[in-house]
Amino acid sequence: MRPFAFQRPDSLAHAHELTVPEDATAVAGGTNLLDLMKLQVETPERLVDINRLGMTEIQETADGGLRIGALATNTATANDDRVRADYPVLARAILAGATQQLRNRATTGGNLCQRTRCYYFTNIDQPCNKREPGSGCGAIDGIAHLHAVLGTSPSCIATYPGDMAVALSALDATVEIASPDSDERSVPVRDFHLLPGDTPCRDNVLERGEIITAVTLPRPVKAKHLYRKVRERSSYAFALVSVAAIVAVEDGVIARADLAFGGLAHKPWHDARLSELLVGEAPSAALFDKAGDLLLEGARGYGENDFKIPLARRTLAAVMAEATETEI
Amino acid sequence: MxxxxxxxxxxxxxxxxxxxxxxxxxxxxxxxxxxxxxxxxPYAAEYKIDNVAEGVLVTAPITRGEVTSIDKDSVLSMPGVLAVLDDERLTTRAAQGTANEAPKQDPATVCYWGQPIAVVVAETFEQARDAAKHLKVEYRVHEGAPLDPHQVAPEEQEDETVNQGDLDAAMARAAHTVDVEIATEGHASAAMEPHAAIAEWRDDKLTVYASLQMPNYNIAELADSLGMEESNIRLVSRYVGGGFGSKLGISEETVAAAIAARELGQPVRVVMSRQQVFQCIMRRSETTQKLRLASDEEGKLDGFAHHALVSNLPGEEFAEPVLQSSHFLYGGENRQLKLEVARIHRMTAGSVRAPGEAVGMPALEVAMDMLAEKSGVDPVELRLRNIPDRNPEEDLPFSSHKLADCLRQGAEKFGWDSGPRKPRQQREGEWWIGTGMASAARVHNxxxxxxxxxxxxxxxxxxxxxxxxxxxxxxxxxxxxxxxxxxxxxxxxxxxxxxxxxxxxxxxxxxxxxxxxxxxxxxxxxxxxxxxxxxxxxxxxxxxxxxxxxxxxxxxxxxxxxxxxxxxxxxxxGEIADSHTASGFGAFFAKVRVNRFTGETRVDHMLGAFGFGRVLNEKTARSQCLGGITWSIGVALTEALLFDPVDGHLVNCDLAEYHVPVNRDVQDVDVMMMEERDPVASPIQAKGIGELGMCGGAAAIANAIYNACGARLFQYPMTPDRVLAALPD
CATH class of the missing domain: 3.30.365.10 (Aldehyde oxidase/xanthine dehydrogenase, molybdopterin binding domain)
Structure with missing residues (x-):
């Protein structure tokens, strides 16, 4: 860990000002950033603590949705009565992640910005295009057990590791961002994270000095909410594959199927075509298979992670079967 | 007196x-x-010593080669930096357990990725860590270091070799045979307390507060490393936050702290990071094991073969003693045992919890389960039929032997169903439910x-x-x-x-x-x-x-x-140790669930029944057994050291990525301890307890996975991807 200055702005304007320069990084819960600083993966000269900016509230919006402050802790969000009643997929996803102690510190905005768990990213003596552009990718020919099968590039096969954002993607939530030079902009969470392309150093659309202020959920819908996380041990492990599903069946046909996937890509994976395929159809094993085909159409394994392709297909089928009460 | x-x-x-x-x-x-x-x-790093400087080890990011230069000036002007030491007495590997002499020295010769080559000392830990990362070191790399144990010609450990009778003939005439290859991956000790030492000199007297399992040997190892008399050294290890073999021998931080404290004339503390503990302390070798069993109609063994391939660095004497209990656990006139070591450039392999049986028993007991299936004999009964009266290779009596009692009483308490066993007989929703069992054995020392x-x-x-x-x-x-x-x-x-x-x-x-x-x-x-x-x-x-x-x-x-x-x-x-075979024995029973979509396995219930002589404290003994069973779950389902195929570095070097079981993975665990006095094992008639709890337990889980879903796996750990690949259609 390198020496760094610690700054605590009291206003958003001041926070913008402090975080625009390249040598600064904003910190909220610090559950990911501090570990990376100890490993010297992250080496900010200034750490800008945004915990004095409020932004902890969870409140209803004018159109019946819910606005979750960027500094609301994961524990607060998962325990919020409205989240539990109307958006259980979000509570379930959060509770499937990390440990109680980490969730007590982790925040909404920070969790969206969580960095990959790729082994080569966290080891500064190994090549990694995300950490050090142009240095190469150790994972492609290395240990790629945890890595992506969708949306990869020759530069990077890392995954976005979080759970909360996968549920937010299924919910079609919006990320509210305060920018230094304008007022506020809103980005659908499905567009917030980026695919690696040839700039894997960019995880998401945030520009320098921008600060996430909230995540807004649309009006709740009546549907079954499931979050399924597949992993080797039953807690404190990142997903091999996860599925967030908001599914409703009416009169024997699927009326809604909003699905998002974790563990498969550099971002929570949402494919609008799945919903189009599933809605209006009677649930069946064959239909879920077709959905799997569509989801994994462009999938590519890197040896060690080939298993994720059949695993994603099977998990999708299991979740859809449970959500639609179909025996397969 | x-x-x-x-x-x-x-x-x-x-x-x-x-x-x-x-x-x-x-x-x-x-x-x-x-x-x-x-x-x-107080643990090692916590002793209140005035004026302590902080040392951080510098490790090599190459697999094999030499340090050609260290540019000390590259960090000496950094804030707080006091010294960069590359003293030739710095050790580069941990000493093997009971070595009683210095481990390998010469930090300029690199034999594995992550090997310590120097120590940077600064006023604060953060300064030292930063400087250690910035130190400019040049290397001459020796390309082509072998990394894969299967790509080198192995060395046979001849003192382990047994050739008794005619195994091929036994296999040829047997009513039932099993011929199977089973692999296990490397394990880390992953003790809670990282390796740490504070060294302090008073004139020519050295005191080191360190995290050690065996100060009685470590004092000689440190004295030898430093070229000094034992009588001038005092080691203090009053509380140790877990060892599991990783602190048997003196390791790099202790020697580095002693050298640095001498050089600087002030006390020096060296604490390894979690990543360093994983990367430069002992690993358990991966193993590839071949088992051949030949039995008559009733499952009684006539032939028994167990071959194992393990690995270590060139020059290391330790070879994971995979066959240790295979020599005497079951009968069979015709026997072949062979242990081979492949020399590769991963960090030192050494003792990790229950070296030998921890991985040998999980392989052997899967083979026994396969024999039970082939012969149609209940798995518990099959073990009972094959308990020998005397050590079948050395014709020695056993000091005491509670295997039969453990099998019978364990089966009864667990509610073992000795009826016909077929996979996929029970399902609850997405989950197949199954049971399995295995014997436990661990030599007594x-x-x-x-x-x-x-x-x-x-x-x-x-x-x-x-x-x-x-x-x-x-x-x-x-x-x-x-x-x-x-x-x-x-x-x-x-x-x-x-x-x-x-x-x-x-x-x-x-x-x-x-x-x-x-x-x-x-x-x-x-x-x-x-x-x-x-x-x-x-x-x-x-x-x-x-x-x-x-x-x-x-x-x-x-x-x-x-x-x-x-x-x-x-x-x-005394002599009695040579005239008897002494071992702890036991039996494991497991009930598991396997998800038919995802291949995830969860252990619902485990029971271990053990006979290990006099129990000195029923509570601490039981805790040891619970720990062993937790290790069994890890070996069966999650624990694996992952090595990069290109440079051999350990990639999963922290507790987030190296998966030991968490609380939720360890559900309902029962421990039964047999009342026993072993007159040979020790004057207090007690035997070793700690390690027995993990010697075979993984096989009970593996066999339960097979019983649950029909997937017979030949590779530990049995992760979801492997279970899915082995599922029958």
Whole structure:
């Protein structure tokens, strides 16, 4: 860990000002950033603590949705009565992640910005295009057990590791961002994270000095909410594959199927075509298979992670079967 | 005064059973528990020493080669940096357990990725860590270091080789055969407390506070590393936050702290990062094992073969002793055993919890399950039929043998269904449910030990030894034995461990600590009892002590009459160790769920039934068994060291990515301990306990996975991807 200055702005304007320069990084819960600083993966000269900016509230919006402050802790969000009643997929996803102690510190905005768990990213003596552009990718020919099968590039096969954002993607939530030079902009969470392309150093659309202020959920819908996380041990492990599903069946046909996937890509994976395929159809094993085909159409394994392709297909089928009460 | 016992004969009756207080065996809570939970028990890095400088090891990011230059000036001007040391005495690997000599030195020669090559010392830890990352080092890389154990010609460990009878003929004429290859991956000790040391010099005297399992050997290893006399060194390891083999031998941080403190003329602390502990401390070797079993119609073995390939660095003597219990667990006239070592450039392989059986038994017991299926014999019954009367290779008697009792009583308590066994008989929703079982075996070890016991004139006692308590309960069982023998409650026994100013204990390792130090304490107390008996005008065998008094007579205070009496008890294993085969035995039963979509396995229930001689403390013994079963779950389902195929570096080097079981993975666990006295194992008739709990348990889970879903896996750990790949359609 390198020496760094610690700054605590009291206003958003001041926070913008402090975080625009390249040598600064904003910190909220610090559950990911501090570990990376100890490993010297992250080496900010200034750490800008945004915990004095409020932004902890969870409140209803004018159109019946819910606005979750960027500094609301994961524990607060998962325990919020409205989240539990109307958006259980979000509570379930959060509770499937990390440990109680980490969730007590982790925040909404920070969790969206969580960095990959790729082994080569966290080891500064190994090549990694995300950490050090142009240095190469150790994972492609290395240990790629945890890595992506969708949306990869020759530069990077890392995954976005979080759970909360996968549920937010299924919910079609919006990320509210305060920018230094304008007022506020809103980005659908499905567009917030980026695919690696040839700039894997960019995880998401945030520009320098921008600060996430909230995540807004649309009006709740009546549907079954499931979050399924597949992993080797039953807690404190990142997903091999996860599925967030908001599914409703009416009169024997699927009326809604909003699905998002974790563990498969550099971002929570949402494919609008799945919903189009599933809605209006009677649930069946064959239909879920077709959905799997569509989801994994462009999938590519890197040896060690080939298993994720059949695993994603099977998990999708299991979740859809449970959500639609179909025996397969 | 000292009393010596070299055990050449069985000890068939024992003082401990005739005592009036009945303290030994009681499920007492640890006497050091309060200090630990209140944070007042100091671990190695926590001793309050003035003016301590902080050292951080610099490690090599190459697999094999030489350090050609270190540009010390590249960091010496950084804030707080005091020194960069690349002293040729710095060690580059941990010493193997009981080595008693310096481990490999010469930091300029790199043999594995992550090897320490230097130490940077600064005023603060953060400064030292930053400088260690910035130090400019140049290397000459020797390309082509072999990394894959299957790509080199292995060396046979000839002393392990057995060729008895004609195995091929046995296989050819057998009614049932099994011929299978099973692989296990590397494991890390992953002890909670990282490796740490604070070294302090006073003139030519060195004191090191370190996290060590065996100060009795470590003192010689450190003296040899530094080229100095043992008598000038004091090691202090009063509390150790877990070892599991990783702290058996002296390791890099301790030697580096000692050298740096000398050089700087001030105390130096060196603490390894979690990543460094993973990358440069002992790994358990991966193994590839081939098992061949030949039986008659009824499943009785006629042929038994177990071959294993393990790996280590060039020049390391240790070879994971995979076959250790295979030599005697089951009968079979025709036998072939062979252990081979591949020389590759991953970090040192050495002792990790239950070296040998931890991976040998999980393979053997899957093969036995396959034989049970082929022969149509119930798996429990199959084991019972194959228990030999004597060691089948050396024709030696067993010291004691509780396998049959463990199998029968374990099966009964678990509710084992001995009816026909077929996979996929039970399903609950997405989950297939199945059961499996396996035998447990772990060779029993003992080591020479001394303990100094003083009975003070105020009726309290002090026991001193450099023996360690690595979280196992040594403080407590030592207090129990001394209290029992001297007729005083354990609150009146002060136990001082982990300091080489005291007599040499056995150290903690190989599950030998309790039986060995316990015997030394026992021997000392017997001698003290002789003295007390003399004062009381009776004989030692007639002396009944209870609650600080002779029963019906004087108090100890009166007998001692203002005088302290003390003895050093000295226990040595004797000829009896060579004339018997001594082992702990047991049986595991498991009930698991396997998700039919995702291949995830969860262990709903495990039962372990164990026979390991006298139980000194039912609570700490049970805790050891629970720990072993937790390791079993890890071996079966999650634990694997992952090495990069290009440069051999360990990629999953922290506790987030190296998956030990978490609380939620360890559900309903039952432990049964058989009442037993082993007259051969030790003078106190106790055997090793700690490691037995993981010697075979993984196979009970593997066999339950097969019973649940029909996936027979030949590779541990049985992760979801592997289960899915093995699922029948």
């Amino acid at each position: 000292s009393a010596h016992l070299k055990q050449d004969e069985p000890v068939t009756s024992n003082r401990l059973d005739g005592m009036k207080q009945g303290i030994v065996g009681q499920p007492l809570s640890r006497v050091d528990g309060l200090a630990k939970v209140t944070g007042t028990a 003992v080591g020479e030990a001394k303990a100094h016991v003083t009975l003070k004139s105020d009726g309290t006692a002090v026991v001193q030894s450099d023996m360690t308590d690595i979280g196992t309960g040594t403080y407590t069982i030592v207090a129990q034995i001394a209290g029992e023998m001297l007729g005083i409650p354990i609150e009146k026994v002060l136990v001082e461990l982990g300091d080489t100013k005291h007599p040499r204990g056995p150290g903690s390792g190989g599950s030998w600590g309790a039986a060995s130090i316990g015997s030394a304490v026992y021997v000392a107390c017997e001698a003290l009892r002789e003295k007390l008996a003399h004062r009381a005008g009776t004989s030692e065998t007639e002396l009944d002590l209870r609650d600080g008094s002779v029963v019906g007579g004087n108090s100890l205070v009166e007998l001692l009459d203002g005088e302290d009496i003390s003895e050093v008890g000295h226990y040595e294993p």
